[in-house]
Amino acid sequence: MATIQIRVNGTNRQIDDIDPTTPLLWALRDHLGMVGTKFGCGKGLCGACTVHLNGTAIRSCSTPVSAIEGQMITTIEGLAKDTENLHPIQEAWMEHDVPQCGYCQAGQMMNASALLAVNPKPSDQDIDNAMAGNICRCGTYKRIRKAIHTAAENGGAR
Amino acid sequence: MKKDLYDYELIPDVDMPAEFVQRIKDYDDLEDTTLDTNMARRQFLKLSGIAGGGLVLAFAMGGAPRAEAAHHGNKKGAAALNAYVQIKPDGKVVIAAKNPEVGQGVKTFLPMIIAEELEVPWESVSVIQSDIDEKRYGRQSAGGSQSTPRNWTPMREAGATARTMLVNAAAEKWGVSASKCKAEQGQVINTSNGKKLSYAELADAAAEQAIPDAKILSFKDRKDFKLLGKFIGGVDNHALVTGQPLFGIDTQLPGMLHAVYVKCPAFYGKVKRANLDEVKNLPGVIDAFIIEGNSVDGELSPGVAIVAKTTYQAFLAEKALQVSWDKSDASNESWGDFKEMAKDLTSKSAPATEESGDMAKAISQADKVVDSFYTYPFLSHSNLEPQNCAAWFRNGKMEIYAPTQTPQGIAGPVSKILGLKQEDVVITQVRGGGGFGRRLINDWVTEAAAIAHKVDAPVKLTWNREADMAHDFYRVGGFHNLKGTLDKKGKLTGLQDRTLVFTNKSNGRPVRGGGIRGGNIQAPEIPNVRIEAHEIPLTIPCGWWRAPTSCSVAWVFQSFIHEMAEAAGRDHLEFLIEQFGEPRHLGKQTARDFNTERAINVTKDVAEKANWGRKMKKGQGQGLSFYNSHLGYFAEVAEVTVDSSNRVKVDHVVASCDVGMLLNKSGGENQVEGSIIDAISTVAGQEITFEEGAVRESNFDEYPLLRMPSQPKIDIHWLTTDYAPTGLGEPAFPPAVAAVTNAIYNATGKRIHTMPISKEGFEIV
Ligand code: FES
Ligand code: FES
Numbered sequence: 050m051a052t053i054q055i056r057v058n059g060t061n062r063q064i065d066d067i068d069p070t071t072p073l074l075w076a077l078r079d080h081l082g083m084v085g086t087k088f089g090c091g092k093g094l095c096g097a098c099t100v101h102l103n104g105t106a107i108r109s110c111s112t113p114v115s116a117i118e119g120q121m122i123t124t125i126e127g128l129a130k131d132t133e134n135l136h137p138i139q140e141a142w143m144e145h146d147v148p149q150c151g152y153c154q155a156g157q158m159m160n161a162s163a164l165l166a167v168n169p170k171p172s173d174q175d176i177d178n179a180m181a182g183n184i185c186r187c188g189t190y191k192r193i194r195k196a197i198h199t200a201a202e203n204g205g206a207r
Numbered sequence: 208m209k210k211d212l213y214d215y216e217l218i219p220d221v222d223m224p225a226e227f228v229q230r231i232k233d234y235d236d237l238e239d240t241t242l243d244t245n246m247a248r249r250q251f252l253k254l255s256g257i258a259g260g261g262l263v264l265a266f267a268m269g270g271a272p273r274a275e276a277a278h279h280g281n282k283k284g285a286a287a288l289n290a291y292v293q294i295k296p297d298g299k300v301v302i303a304a305k306n307p308e309v310g311q312g313v314k315t316f317l318p319m320i321i322a323e324e325l326e327v328p329w330e331s332v333s334v335i336q337s338d339i340d341e342k343r344y345g346r347q348s349a350g351g352s353q354s355t356p357r358n359w360t361p362m363r364e365a366g367a368t369a370r371t372m373l374v375n376a377a378a379e380k381w382g383v384s385a386s387k388c389k390a391e392q393g394q395v396i397n398t399s400n401g402k403k404l405s406y407a408e409l410a411d412a413a414a415e416q417a418i419p420d421a422k423i424l425s426f427k428d429r430k431d432f433k434l435l436g437k438f439i440g441g442v443d444n445h446a447l448v449t450g451q452p453l454f455g456i457d458t459q460l461p462g463m464l465h466a467v468y469v470k471c472p473a474f475y476g477k478v479k480r481a482n483l484d485e486v487k488n489l490p491g492v493i494d495a496f497i498i499e500g501n502s503v504d505g506e507l508s509p510g511v512a513i514v515a516k517t518t519y520q521a522f523l524a525e526k527a528l529q530v531s532w533d534k535s536d537a538s539n540e541s542w543g544d545f546k547e548m549a550k551d552l553t554s555k556s557a558p559a560t561e562e563s564g565d566m567a568k569a570i571s572q573a574d575k576v577v578d579s580f581y582t583y584p585f586l587s588h589s590n591l592e593p594q595n596c597a598a599w600f601r602n603g604k605m606e607i608y609a610p611t612q613t614p615q616g617i618a619g620p621v622s623k624i625l626g627l628k629q630e631d632v633v634i635t636q637v638r639g640g641g642g643f644g645r646r647l648i649n650d651w652v653t654e655a656a657a658i659a660h661k662v663d664a665p666v667k668l669t670w671n672r673e674a675d676m677a678h679d680f681y682r683v684g685g686f687h688n689l690k691g692t693l694d695k696k697g698k699l700t701g702l703q704d705r706t707l708v709f710t711n712k713s714n715g716r717p718v719r720g721g722g723i724r725g726g727n728i729q730a731p732e733i734p735n736v737r738i739e740a741h742e743i744p745l746t747i748p749c750g751w752w753r754a755p756t757s758c759s760v761a762w763v764f765q766s767f768i769h770e771m772a773e774a775a776g777r778d779h780l781e782f783l784i785e786q787f788g789e790p791r792h793l794g795k796q797t798a799r800d801f802n803t804e805r806a807i808n809v810t811k812d813v814a815e816k817a818n819w820g821r822k823m824k825k826g827q828g829q830g831l832s833f834y835n836s837h838l839g840y841f842a843e844v845a846e847v848t849v850d851s852s853n854r855v856k857v858d859h860v861v862a863s864c865d866v867g868m869l870l871n872k873s874g875g876e877n878q879v880e881g882s883i884i885d886a887i888s889t890v891a892g893q894e895i896t897f898e899e900g901a902v903r904e905s906n907f908d909e910y911p912l913l914r915m916p917s918q919p920k921i922d923i924h925w926l927t928t929d930y931a932p933t934g935l936g937e938p939a940f941p942p943a944v945a946a947v948t949n950a951i952y953n954a955t956g957k958r959i960h961t962m963p964i965s966k967e968g969f970e971i972v
Contacts, residue, residue, distance in 0.1 A: 050490070068490060068519065075519040079465065084457040085450020087640075089591050090672045091522075094907040097591060125450030132449065139448040146440035146873040149881055150310025151447040152454060152591045152640030177916040184907060186591040186641050187310050188884025189877065190918040 053114055057081065058127025069115035073107075074098045076114040077124060085125040085155050089184070096183030099156035099163075100124045106163035125155035128162060137205035138162045141196040149187035157183050161197050162205065169206035171197065253414060259301070261410035264369050264418075265291040291337075292321055292369050298393065298407030300327050303337040306358075307349040307612055308443070309642030311936045312874030315442045317358055319871060323434045324366025324427060326390040327406065334442040339614040339634040347636075349612040350647050350751065352837035352934025355870065359931050367424040369413070376412035377404045392433070429868065438873040443638065455610030455637045458597040460665035464493055465518040467525045468654045468668055470510040470678055473900030474746055475502050476537035477509045481530040486513060489527060491520030498657050502536070504713055504748060505648045505680070506620045512658045518669050525671075538746035538900030542684070545707075546582065548743070553580070553688035553705045557739040561725045564735030566690075569701030573692035577774045581689065581763045583962040584894035586682035586752055587902075587910060592640020593675040594651035597667040598659035604631045605656050606665075610639035612646040620649070621656045632656075642936075643885075644751035648680050673905045680750025681895055683709055683721045687763045692735070697775030699786065701735035702728060702767070709745035718745055720755035726799045727760045729806070729835060730768060730786035747897055753885065754937035757836035761941030762948065762962065765832040769949045770958060779831050779949070780814050805865045806835060808926055809842040813863035816924050817844035823954070826850060827858075830950025832942040839938030840865040843883070845919070845946035849954045853969045857887055857919040857947055862939060864923065867930035878935040879923050886943030888913040891971035892963045917971055 051069045055062055057077070064080045072091075077083045077100070089097030091110045098110040101123040129135045135143075138158050148154045157180070164171060164179040171179065176197050185193065197205075253264060293301040302318040318334045337344055370390045377395035378385040381402065389396045394403045406413075429435075446453055471477070478497045486495040494514045500507040511530055515521035570576060597608040605627055607617060618632040639646050655668040670678070685707065692701035709718045717723075725736045752758055772782035790804035810833050813819070823829060826849050833842040846859040860883050869875045892911045896903050904910040948959040951969065959967050 068523075071517070071519045075517060079517040079519065082459060083450075084452050084459065087454075087591075088456065088518075088593065088669070090907050092672070092906055092908070095591065095912075125448075129449060135448065142448045143440055143444045146438070146444065146877065148310075148441060148444060148447050149312070149877055150591070150639065150641045151441075151443065152310075154447055155450050158448065180915045182914075184591065184912045184914065185884075186589060186643075186912060187877075188881035188888075188913070188918075190884060190913075190915045191880050191921060192877070193915070194918075 051115065053118055055114065055117060055119065056121045057083070058123055064114065067114060070113050073100065073109040073112045073114050073117060073122070077109065083124055083126055087152055087155055089153070089156070094184070095153070095156075096160060097153050097156040099159040099183065101159060101163055104163065104166060106160045123159075125159060128158060136162060137200040137203040138165070138196070140203065141200035141205070144199060145192045145196040147189050147192040147196050149189055153183060153185045153187075157185065157193055161193070161200070164197070165201055165205040170201050253418065259293060259295040261293060261295040262369060262372060262413040263291060263293045264365065292325065292365055294369065294373070294406050294410045294413070296407055296410045298331060298405060300325070300332045301335060302332055303335050305337040305344045305347050306354050307347065307614060307636050307639065308336070309349055309610070309612055309639035309646060311349060311354070311642065311878065312441060312871060313349060313354045315439060316871040316874055317354065317362055318442070319434055319439060320359065320362035321366040323432055324363045325370050327393045329434055329439065331393060336636060339636050341615050347614055349642055350644065352839070352936045352938065355932050355934040356838060363426050364421055364424055367426055368419060368421070371419045371424060372413040372416040373406055373409050375416045376409045380404065380412065435870050436868065436872060439871050440873060453638045454592055454640050455597070455608060456592055456595045456640070456669065458608040458637060458667060460597060460599055463597065463665040463667055464514050464516060464662060465521045466512055466514045466655070466658050466666050466668045467521045467671070467674075468498075468510050468512050468658065469525055469528055469530065470508050471530075471532045471534065471537060472677060472902075473532070473534050473537040473539065474748060475508065476532040476534045476900075478511060479531040479533045481511050481528060483511070486524050486528050489520070489524045491516040492524050494662060495524070495528075496661060500657075501624060504711065505650055507624055507653045507657055508650065510654070512661075514658065514662055514666060521669075522671060534900070540745070540747055540900055541898045542585070542896040543898070545684070545743070549582070549686035549707045550580070552741045553686055553707055557705065557741045559737050560740045561738040562736065563725060564701070566701050566703050566735045566737035569692045569735035570690065572694070573700065574695045575693040575774055577691045577693070577771060579689045579691075579767055579770055579960065581687045581766065581960055583685055583759050583762065584896070585684040585747070586889060586893055587676050587679045587895050587904070588641075588643045588645035588750070588752060589676065589910065589912065590639070590641035590643060590645050593672055594645075594670045595668060596652045596655035597665060598655040599665035600659045600662075603627075604633055605659065606633050606635070607652060607656060608635045608637055609649070609652045610637050610646065611649055611652060612639065612642045612644070613649060617649050617652050620653050624653060625656060625660050643753045644755065645679065647751055650678075672907070676905055676910060677902045679895075680719070680748045682752030682758060683718050683749040685721070685759055689763070689767050691767060691771045691774070693771065693775050697777050699730070699733055699768075699771050699775070699782070702730070702733050703737045703739070705739045706741070708740040708742050709749070710742050712744045712746055718749035719751050720759070721749060722756065723760060726801070727756065728764045729801065729833070730764070731793055731801060731803065732786050732788040746900065753882070754836050754940045757834060757937070757941040761832070761834040761836070762944040765834065765942060765945035766948055766959070769831070769945070769952065778820065780810070780819055783831065783833060784810055801835060802840070805840040805928070806833060809833070809840045809863045809865050812924060812926055813842040813844050813861055816863060816922070817846070817861040819844060826954055828950045828952065828954030830946045830948065830953055832945035832949060834938070834941040836941050837937045838866070838933035839935065841938050841942050843939075843942045843946040845943070845950045847947065847950040847954050849951060849969070853955075854972045855951060855964070855969050856972055857917070859920045859922070860943065860946065861922045862924065863926060864939065865926040865928055865930070866935060866938070867932040868927050869925050870932055875935050876923055879939040880921050882937070882939035883921055883943045884913055884918060886940050887917065887919070887947060887971060890944055890947050890962065890964055891917070892965040894963055894966070913971070
């Protein structure tokens with residue numbers, strides 16, 4: 050058991066008494082009570098658990114918390130600056146009413162926002178390639194693609 | 208106002224799960240209602256003591272005496288509140304939605320119907336999820352695409368009732384006749400002088416008005432709808448996009464522990480012994496114990512529970528768990544054996560379960576006979592949110608937080624198994640991360656309750672993906688040995704289906720989604736039809752999977768009709784339409800209900816919209832298919848490009864549909880798009896196989912779901928008709944499957960007889 054410090058959504062968090070092999074996903078959900086990040090497959094196959102590590106999209110189910118000690122994590126709860134100022138990705142997701150069940154969407158949005166950060170005006174092809182790791186069981190792909198284009202137009206690369 | 212046309216009775220037992228049909232029948236017997244009398248006898252209640260005050264109306268399906276009975280908590284004839292509407296003195300409108308939300312959009316579109324008739328701007332509406340309470344809300348479930356047809360009229364009445372009371376209150380204030388007053392977007396207007404009173408100003412006075420009789424209510428004309436048919440986003444969207452807790456798996460209770468439940472890989476195996484002491488010593492593990500279970504289908508299978516401080520610790524402990532299983536009563540079935548058996552069995556005759564005309568004669572007189580054998584696999588639901596449930600046993604009550612489609616199916620088995628009173632099982636419904644029929648069965652809830660019963664803390668049970676895939680209630684696989692006959696003119700004169708029907712070992716009836724009837728062929732013009740069924744008992748648990756039965760047999764029959772058209776050398780479109788016959792309404796108000804006019808119209812429409820029959824490039828093909836399920840009429844054309852290594856790109860799917868009218872353009876289109884993606888997923892590579900009674904696929908690497916790059920362009924065309932609107936969770940799925948495989952045939956000349964197409968050497972890219 051260990052004590053681990055990570056920086057989550059701009060706040061330093063200390064996690065006591067944690068098995069250092071614990072995936073970041075479960076550290077967030079069970080230790081920090083941040084349940085916006087979702088468990089889908091636990092094997093890096095579905096993308097439901099996507100968060101940002103120093104701005105890059107990673108699979109939190111396959112990243113031990115010890116490996117990111119001291120580093121900067123952004124989760125879906127921290128994607129918006131505050132509740133009034135949603136990220137353009139979140140705005141676009143609402144505008145296009147992307148979710149069906151919504152379970153995959155936190156991971157989709159985290160991956161999409163990471164995409165826009167490196168590719169502010171992605172083509173359909175870019176989007177398909179970048180988003181191929183995120184499964185939507187409900188099949189909302191058409192809307193995800195549209196929403197990413199909308200977010201790109203609205204400065205989603207921020 | 209133009210009256211809605213009704214095509215159906217509300218119990219289409221072709222599509223509805225048998226247990227549901229029974230339940231609905233029992234329920235309707237209780238209520239003594241049919242569609243028509245139901246409308247006349249629906250009852251509204253004024254509620255008091257609701258926070259915020261104003262006009263609060265609860266509305267009930269059921270007769271007048273029942274409203275009273277509800278006060279006495281009398282189950283027989285209990286008034287079933289479908290929702291309630293509250294117009295607060297500050298002008299805010301609160302609508303409670305009663306049915307579980309699993310992604311089908313019901314929490315948004317049912318309140319939209321109320322808001323439309325109430326004449327309020329959608330922005331002033333907030334929607335809350337109701338409690339689970341059969342006494343107050345009647346049946347609360349999400350299944351069979353039933354929410355729309357069952358609630359269309361009640362929701363309109365709810366809105367119209369409140370509107371009428373507001374109008375009457377304004378008329379009284381102004382001292383004019385109500386006919387001089389008109390409701391418009393949250394206000395009542397005095398048409399003689401243009402004066403206005405807002406609903407906010409009228410709310411308290413409206414509450415004093417008598418509740419108008421449902422018979423005198425007037426509904427808005429569809430052409431005056433301001434909200435229905437528009438693109439309206441889901442009411443939970445803000446919470447969803449900001450990652451707030453919504454789903455079952457997000458449930459957090461004070462001091463909550465985390466559990467896994469390990470069952471025998473072979474279904475219905477029992478625990479002989481397990482290294483519990485060792486497991487209990489692992490870090491974070493609080494307890495580990497064996498649960499005997501009752502091995503009743505859908506209730507509680509035997510297994511080992513591990514309770515730990517965190518989910519991860521529970522998962523780790525599971526890896527160290529060693530169980531020796533008693534497999535004497537367990538399934539030892541294998542998919543491979545069934546495949547062998549099926550070829551053999553269906554080559555032999557069996558007694559006809561259904562025959563119209565004379566198939567033997569059709570064969571002897573045929574100009575051409577076509578034989579074909581179709582196979583489709585078992586499928587898993589694979590909700591992206593794995594099964595999970597939180598439960599807390601305290602003060603003699605079992606509190607349950609379940610992302611279920613049938614919250615009212617929980618108390619029965621849980622109370623029986625744990626020796627509790629039904630009323631001591633208290634359910635909170637939470638959003639489900641996908642339904643697709645998996646969460647109609649509450650085995651995972653029963654497990655959570657059985658674990659929580661032994662633990663002095665709230666516990667959340669979380670299945671990992673592997674458990675979810677290994678312990679599903681699967682879409683049943685199937686085999687059909689078909690024979691079709693053509694006369695000299697190329698007319699389809701006969702169809703025989705020798706099929707294998709899996710039966711549930713416990714009751715001898717076809718497994719869920721496993722029955723087959725002549726009506727499933729949906730070609731009423733075929734004069735000679737014979738269905739023969741070889742029955743085989745099955746232990747592998749089967750469930751209702753999106754569009755049960757239709758989801759598999761639509762592919763078989765829509766492929767075979769294409770095959771027959773080809774054998775006749777005729778255009779598929781013309782041949783398919785010929786099978787519908789004259790525009791007419793068959794089996795009206797029965798389970799066999801089939802309106803050939805609606806079938807013909809959507810089929811013609813899709814052909815036109817997809818530019819059917821246009822010249823395609825080499826390696827490209829269009830495929831046509833039709834199906835009517837869950838009261839919806841859908842025709843679809845898929846276009847594919849197949850390269851020389853049999854890699855298939857589904858370029859485009861065009862769907863034309865008739866569900867009466869579209870209630871929420873956004874939610875409705877999302878369901879159709881999702882159903883089409885889902886169908887292509889099953890075409891591509893999904894197959895659940897089992898050996899020695901255990902499922903072999905364990906995660907998304909072995910059971911792939913369609914990913915973003917494989918999505919086709921999808922266009923949806925809505926034929927608006929005067930029929931009452933019906934549901935969209937399912938009916939777009941069944942025809943999409945054959946549309947794709949028929950397109951592959953037209954592109955390559957290769958008929959897909961076995962699903963998924965990876966079995967036939969094709970790959971979806
Ligand atoms: S849960 Fe991490 S990729 Fe699926
Ligand atoms: S919206 Fe349900 S999994 Fe994507």
